[in-house]
Amino acid sequence: MGIADYGIGPSGPYEYTTKSFLGIATIRSLSTTNSTGPNASLYFNWTSFQLNVNLEFNTNHGQYVYWIQDVVWVETQTNTVYFRNDIFNFSAPSAKMSPSGVSGNMTINSKGTYSGFANSTLPGNGIVLTYPTTITFNVTSGVSPTGEPTVKFAYEDGYGLITFDTVTFTNVTGLTSSPAFEVNGFNYNPYNLFYDAELIMGGCGGGRNTTNVQSNVTLQLEYWNGHNYQMVPNAYNFGSNTGEKIKNVLAGFSHNPRNGEIFAEIQDGAGQLGSLYNQSQIGVINIISPLASGTLNVTDDPYPKAWQIPFVNGEVTVTLYPGRYHLQLYNQYGIPYDEGNFTVSAGQILYLQTPWSRHDVAVTSVKSSKPAVGQGFNDSINVTVTNMGLYTETFTVTSYANATSIASQNVTLTNGRSTTITFTWNTTGFAKGNSYTISAYAWPVLGEANLANNNFVGYSVQITKVGDLGSRVGGTNVFGVFGGLVTSTDLQLFLQCFKGTAPAQWIYLGDLGSRIGTTNKFFVCNGRVDSTDLNLFLQCFKGLGPDP
Secondary structure (H helix, E strand, O other), rough: OOEEOOOOEEEOOOEEEEEEEEEEEEEEEEEEEEEEEEOOOHHEEEEEEEEEEEEEEOOOOOOEEEEEEEEEEEOOOOOEEEEEEEEEOOOOOOOOOOHHOOOOOOOOOOOEEEEEOOOOOOOOOOOOOOOOEEEEEEEEEEEEEOOOOOEEEEEEEOOOOOEEEEOOOOOOOOOOOOOOOEEEEEEEOOOOOOOOEEEEOOOOOOOOEEEEEEEEEEEEEEEEEEOEEOOOEEEEEEOOOOOOOOOOOOEEEEEEEOOOHHHHEEEEEEOOOOOOOOOOOOOEEEEOOOOOOOEEEEOOOOOOEEEEEEEEOOOOEEEEEOEEEEEEEEEOOOOOOEEEEEEEOOOOOOEOOOOOOOOOOOEEEEEEEEEEEEEEOEEEEEEEEEOOOOOOOEEEEEEEOEEEEEEEEEEEEOOOOOEEEEEEEOOOEEEOOOOOEEEEEHHHHHHHHOOOOOEEEEEEEEEOOOOOOEEOOEEEEEEEEOOOOOOOOHHHHHHHHHOOOOOOOOOHHOOOOEOOOEEEEEOOOEEEEEOHHHHHHHHHHHOHHHHE
């Protein structure tokens, strides 16, 4: 039991990769007993905390997935701790670790698992803890100087961050993706288990189980977002890929009311498996600043003890409990840079930019629904705008194809809120064969000083001849390589759309119109490719289309 991200949220599955995970266990009191499993009498009062994640990378030879465990065993009578790590090969249902495929401080056991205990001379290992205490687990993926995937295992329990093993996956050639830890709610891994990340409390390894007598423990699971460690977006209160169980555990969602930190609270009692929290219950604050690195402090206004979040590259994103907080931003030298009071609601992403501007509107995303559009057809342009200031603003947003205005819309947003508005671009009159860069501009509001984020340049969209779906490249008919003509190749590509065998992102090219009364009409698209579209395509094929 603990905290786990399965890539499942209130809107369905999602996925992400990260180079590093951080697990934080804060123990105020803990007692377990009645261990069962191999040599159970030797481990009667033992339990473990496990940071478990899926490492994935690809080579010219295929995909490789490994189950990575950064673990501490705790003898709860004496509060003695021993750190260890394990790696399982999940690349196939029967895969095992091989001595020739991995190097590090541990060994391959008889079950084909890379495992072992950290060196007993390392600081913080084999010591007796005094509660309350915090244990931090850290795994980080990378690439060796010779181009082989690596994983660093580290812990911290009062003696600084100690890296106790750096594992290299040897003899790996033709690496086609950087090694990364993956959370994926869409698919199972090759071992037919979840692509999840989890920090759990269970038996002390080797398939042993235990019983929780009494516990006052909190668990936090954070991933590296490119700027800072951030709590996972959705969480359940149980792990699934580990073999060590625990009884009499109640794992619930809680938070620190003084600074908004969220966590799983582990207590003794009859619990049940379920959701811990999801995105609709928590808030997110995203801050962009010119600082190369620094620290964000989050507090309830009168509370002196801040939650400190180090960050790099000018951006910090924090997931926290909804509420009003005092934010203090410090530069890399600990010198105050900016501060202010802000409120974040449940389910909200509050976007802020320093210096805290009283009036600041921005365009944060521009996306076209189609990479190419036949001349005369419509394209939907989705523009996301955000009010990064402190007041409700009403402002105008204009979308453009190159320098030509598509349309303008008025938007009203409260501070910290975002919305996506859709523009319809009628491509009549835009030159065939040309690509047009789609952008959007939020017209400045009164008192706005920061204009750098008012304009956003999106993707390019190509205007094509109606019926031109692609070209023949080598011996293959390829969508999206437009030749400016409607040929037999386009007929073959259209038939793929008609039969539903075309790639999903190109089927729309075959939707040329609809039948209105007794007449087939171009441009009146209905979202499907049918016999009417076939007749319209044949007009194009014969040179009788709307743009001959």
